[in-house]
Every structure is written in structure tokens, then in C-alpha cells.
Amino acid sequence: MGIGGGLWNILCSFYEHASSVVKWMGNTSDEFIIEQGVRQGGILSADLYKVYINQLLDRLYYCGFGAKIGDIICNAPTCADDLSTLGDSTQELQMLCSIANDYSKMERYELQPKKSVVLPHLKKRSKTTDTPVIFLGDQQMPVVDKTTHVGVVRTPDNSPTTAIQENLQKARRTLYSLMSAGLHGENGLDPETCIHLFRTYVIPILTYGLEIYLPSPNDIRPLEMFLKKVLKQILSIPVTTADPASFILSGLVPVEAIIHLRALSLFGNIALLDDSSIEKKISI
Template sequence: MERYLLQPTKSVHIHVSHQRKKGVSTPLFMNNDEIPSVQRAIHLDIIRTDSMLNNQKANVDENLKKARRKAYSIFGSGYKGQAGLNVLSIIHLYKSYVLPVLLYGLELLLPPERIINCLEAFQIKFVKEILRLPDNTANAAVYLLSGLLPIEAQIHIQALTFLHTICSQDRNSIEWALLERQISFKSVDSSSWFIQVQHIMWKYELGTVADLADNTPKEGKMEDTCTQGGS
């Protein structure tokens, strides 16, 4: 495989079924040794399970736990009150240390709105405490005062950035071959990652994945295109 070296001792097999009734898993072998079949595994700190929905739920729950621990380890009880840091410093620390933990890997999983709402609730509650705002403050006011983007928008930005990275690969690479196959054969209602990103591009009027692949903007210009599309 291109640039990949599989480690037999670290490799496991997860049987993914798209049907409600799970079928029989076919044994897989590597170097004449059967690969262990498991229901859950972690790769690059991203949890993998036997279904995409379980992947999304498991990773969001884990990210929330890690983000809370990170927030309390950095701020403790000193981010509120007169003895705490100023608001701009706290927002900067949140964006630099807590937010990456909260969103880790979600540009690949693209969780649905009902799962994103859990992340949104965490961010809104945290920012309200920072700004010492009442609980009934509108979310729009919270984002206007803090300068932060909603969680969904930040996931979309990361997904589009990752797509741009794939489109910038050599056309003989595995990544490019996978992109070309997915956008050629998958329908618009497919659960393929590329098709989901296509829906994101349509939402912001950014064209199609195929157009982006054929005319990939240089580094630095993609952000300008996204800004114009979202305005």
C-alpha cells in the first residue's frame, strides 16, 4: 500500500453492517494469522465502532469529557470573577486549547444536528460563564459578544479544509483515487463523506466537489472563497 505499513499486532477487524440485522462476520487474515474481530477500537485517537452513528456518539461523548477536563485544568475556578483573567485572554485560551479538543476528528465523522447540539450546549454554557451572562441570553448575542462561531460552522470549516487538502494531493495518490471514485459513483443521498461535504458546499454556495478537484485554489485562497460563499 502507498506510504502505509500495517502492523499485525496492532491491527483489528470491525465488522460494519448497514443493516439492522447484523450478518456473520467473515474472518480476515494477515500473514496467515487471523485478525481479531472487535466491536470498538481506537485509531489516531478516534473511536471506531460497528456503525457510523455509534462512531459519532462515542467520539462526541469522549470529546466532551476531554474538553471539560482541559477547561478545568487550564482555568480552574479563576476564569470567573474579578480575580480571574480578562475576557479576551480566556476566549483566546479557549480557542487555542479547549476547542481543538472539543472538535477533534469531527470533520471526518460529520455528526448530525442532534449530536452537534450537545457540543453547542457545552460551548454556549462555557462562554456565558466567561462573559457572566444570564442563562436566558440568546445564543446570537453570545456569539456576537465573544466572536466565536457556532460549532456546526467550525466543523464545516474543518471539513472543507480537509477536502482542500485531499484535492491538493497528487492525482496518482490513493486519496485522489478515492475522491474520484466516490464523486463518480455515489448518489446525492449517500452517507459517503465526500457526498456529505458536497451538501456542505451547496449550503454555502461553493459549487461542487468535482469543480474544486479540477480547479483547486492555492493555499490561502480557499478561506477567501468560503468567506464569500458564506456572506
């Protein structure tokens, strides 16, 4: 879990001279040196933040409270500043939230109150959820029926339906934004270029995070319909054309195959991790 101080010193010495500018309403400020925080979109920003936040993750891990799989503690899945605490009881969750809040006070940063929410877990046997009362400092955290963690929509029953609907809406918006560049069948860019743009920008959004759920064919039917419809429009072929023909002409594969490929890739990445990593221990 720990990251050595040597790495912190190397990264800071490399990054201390980073500079930036501010753009506002078409105007650009003079260049200035960044002396606090990390640069938005900077190459090293994510790594620097991971080093900075690692002490909090260590505290959450070694406190011993929260969710466990067997004897493996996995109480705080985190990606950069997107942290989620997991617990089997209100008392455990309150302890984890208090640790995170105390750390923020010690390091002098503020937690985002609108994004700090409680998502109860649906009990499979009783089909009901408890409504825990959790405080972040002196403010009670709101209880919600869905929230987003690392870009994946979570619900009390952990169903992929909501995540699929969100992905479909985002993919449509992305597709519409590319139409002005010529991504629209007839009188647009050539099919090969359109397929490349669609594969690069739309499909990753359409299938984002679904390798975690592994949804059933019925769940992903709306995604399949969207993919087939768009492919036929890009290729300028009739909607009555057999689906295999559109996949052969475009070189793409169905949504279900894309999700399975991503799941195999995820498993392969976990298998290559060090034996001491939590992900590797859970997979074993």
C-alpha cells in the first residue's frame, strides 16, 4: 500500500517548475508558476495526486473496518480523487468517513459535499435496503438511489440497466457532436474514416465499465440496436441488410463480443499484477 518518500521527492523536484496559463473569454493570462496543487490535465498530475492521497488510503486500510472479501480488506476502492468507502454496517461506514474527513482537515483541503453521498445496498433475501445515517463532519450525507464511481453508475441492486442507459445517452451525444465533422453516412466522410472515428470515440463510451457487470444479452439489446443502426447509416446500406453483413463490411464485432474482450483484457491485467496487490489476491 505504501509509496516511498524517494518517489515523492523525485516527482516533486521534476514538477516544481511546471507553469500554466489561464484562459477566460478568449483572453490568455501571462504564464505563471504552479506552487500549490496539480495542473489540470497535466501528465504527472494523476501520479502526484496518488502519492499525495496514499496516506489516507493507508489509514483506511490499516484501520481494519469496512468491507472484506474473505480476509482481504477492500474498504476503499479509489481512482485518483474518486474514493468510495464500503462497509457492512452504519458504524463501520461512519468510522471510514470520519477518517477521511479528519485527513482532509489535517491536509487542509475540502471534500465535495454534493458528491459525498450514501448508497445503501439492496439485501437480496429481504429485497429491502437500510437507510443509514452517516455524517461527514457536522453535515449528514444524503442517501441516494444511484451514484457514479469512476464513471460507472451504481444502484442499490447493482443492476447494469442504469449504467447501460447512461452509456447509451453519452454515446448518442458523442455521435451527434461528430456529425458536424462529417460522421453521417451519405455526403459525409468516407466510410473507412467514419468507422475509425466511431470505433475510437463512440464505442469506448458505449461499452464503458460493462466488463465489470458482464450483462446478459437481454440487457445489452439497446446497445446492439444502436450499434447496428449506426453502422448501416455510416455504410449507407438499407436497414433491412443482414446484421452479419454490416459487421463484415465495417470490421467491427457485436457489443457482446466487445464486452467479453474487455473482460478478458481486465482479467489479464490483474493476472499480471504483483502477488501482493489486492486485486490479484481477490482474483486468486
